[in-house]
Amino acid sequence: xxxxxxxxxxxxxxxxxxxxxxxxxxxxxxxxxxxxxxxxxxxxxxxxxxxxxxxxxxxxxxxxxxxxxxxxxxxxxxxxxxxxxxxxxxxxxxxxxxxxxxxxxxxxxxxxxxxxxxxxxxx
Numbered sequence: 001x002x003x004x005x006x007x008x009x010x011x012x013x014x015x016x017x018x019x020x021x022x023x024x025x026x027x028x029x030x031x032x033x034x035x036x037x038x039x040x041x042x043x044x045x046x047x048x049x050x051x052x053x054x055x056x057x058x059x060x061x062x063x064x065x066x067x068x069x070x071x072x073x074x075x076x077x078x079x080x081x082x083x084x085x086x087x088x089x090x091x092x093x094x095x096x097x098x099x100x101x102x103x104x105x106x107x108x109x110x111x112x113x114x115x116x117x118x119x120x121x122x123x
Contacts, residue, residue, distance in 0.1 A: 001106035002066070002088045005118040007046035014079050019046075021078045026070060026086070033069050038062075049103070063088045063121040071119060087113035090123035 004010070004026065011019040023046065030040040030050065037053035050066070052059045067086055075082040089110025096102040113122040 001043065001091075001103070001110045002048050002050065002063075002086045003110055003114065004046040005085045005087055005114070010082070010084070014082060018079050018082070022075075022082070022084055025073065025075075025078060026084075029069050029073060030066065033066050034062075049106075059090055059092060060121060060123050063090050063123075067119065067121055085119035087118045088121040089113055090121060092123075 004022065007019065007022075010022055023042070026048070027040065027042070030048065034040060034050065035053075039051045039053075041049045041051070043049045050063075052062055067088055071085050073084065075084050087110060089106045089108065089112065091102045091105035091109060093102065096105050109122040113120050116122070
């Protein structure tokens with residue numbers, strides 16, 4: 001589960017139109033970084049869920065690659081002065097028994113990532 005850091009301030013400081021373009025760009029970045037077997041889904045607001053098929057051991061590396069790609073993106077194409085980062089909470093089918101439990105663990109790890117400074121992956 002990933003969340004755009006300080007998304008409200010993007011809307012407040014740059015406009016909701018810029019915020020919408022940021023979400024679209026994140027979708028594009030995610031599609032460009034994911035394997036054909038993975039899926040990215042907008043989960044609501046500025047949150048996304050990414051499903052990595054068959055990659056529990058490499059999922060942390062995949063998440064770090066996503067985090068880094070978004071941090072390095074040239075956001076000036078959307079708006080000068082804009083910088084975007086994400087926080088990611090990772091959960092695995094190895095640590096949960098149901099889809100709801102996986103989402104709950106990912107959400108808790110996302111919360112921990114945000115509380116511990118943002119722009120990071122917590123698993």
